[in-house]
Amino acid sequence: MxxxxxxxxxxxxxxxxxxxxxxxxxxxxxxxxxxxxxxxSGRMTVEGTVYKTLALLAITAATTFGVWIWAGGEPVGVPVAGLAFFPLLAVGVLTGFKPRLAPITGPIYAVIAGAFIGVLTLALQTMVGAGLTVLPTQAALATLVVSGSMLFAYRTGLIRATPRLRKVVITAAIGIVVFYGINIVMSWVGSPMTLIWGGGMLPILLSVAFIAVASLMLVLDFDLIEQMTGTAEKRMEWYGAFALTTTLIWLYIEMLRLLSLLQRD
Known part of the structure; x- marks a missing residue:
């Protein structure tokens, strides 16, 4: 038998x-x-999501260094860096509507973000007068501290991803995207980006507010990953990694902007 x-x-x-x-x-x-x-083995895990997040961040960092080497340290204008904003937005929206594309769109986003950060850093080097690696190192450390603190707050229950928090944070994030988009387009027609890079306290206060929103977005990402773990397909680790990577990159850029404003003033 x-x-x-x-x-x-x-x-x-x-x-x-x-x-x-x-x-x-x-x-x-x-x-x-x-x-x-x-x-x-066929389900999403936290460990797999972390590995994929690290892979996307590594691609971003490698692309940033590649831009620095290619540019040879030559200064560029901030509006040039803004050219990458809309491709980043397009990839982000596409992935939001089609999460299964994250294994493809994730690395694409990381490459574009790396190029954006590389060009932006060269522009800030000219504006602030600091060394090429000074601001990026400080911004990376600040991002690490904030993200670690938010993870601790989430794991201990100090901050919970309630429906109300989710609604407020997502609404604020959409408003910030629109704000940046309008300012970037205006800069291409010769209008100064006063609210982003201008002097005085207003750009600094806006930067602090944007950092707060990005930090709270991390809580939503942590909750998303936790909710999908063990139930979603293995490939959705890429989507969790994509969501977390986009927020970390956003937080890093905001830290970079705040530090440049503080050092310039």
Whole structure:
């Protein structure tokens, strides 16, 4: 008589859920563990999402360094950096509507973001007069501290991703995107980006407010990843990584802008 190799079918020999008397208990446990592992291996995990997030951040960093090398440290204008804003927005919107494309759009976004950061850093180097790596290093450390603090606040329950918080943060984020888009387009026709790079306290206060929104967006990302873990398909790790990476990059850029404003003033 042929014996099925499917552990699920082999367990179906008794209606009470107990193993057949002829089977060794250790063998049953081993088959159950194998079945559980098989089921889990096709599901999204936090560990897999973290690895993919690190991969996207590595692509971003590598592209940034590539832009620096290609430019040879030559200064550029901030409006030139703004050319990458709308491609980033397009990729982000596409991924939001088509999460299954994240394995493709994630690396594309990382490359465009890396180019944007590279050009922006060269522009800020001219504006502030600091070394090429000074502001990026400070911004990276600040981003690490803030993101770590928000993760701690989320894990300990100090901040919860409530429906109200989600609505407020997403609405604010959309407003910020529109704000940047309008200012970038205006800069292309010769209008100064006073509210973004101008002197005085207003650009600094706006930058602090934007950092607060980006920090709270991290909480929404953490909650998204936690909700999908164990239930979503394995490929959705890329979507979780994409969401987290976009927020981290946004937070980093805001830190870069705030530090440049503070050092210039």
């Amino acid at each position: 042929l014996e099925s190799r499917n552990p699920t079918l082999r367990w179906a020999t008794r209606a009470d859920g107990q193993p057949p008397p002829s089977m060794d208990q250790h063998r049953v446990d081993a088959e159950l563990n194998a079945l559980a592992h098989h089921l889990d």
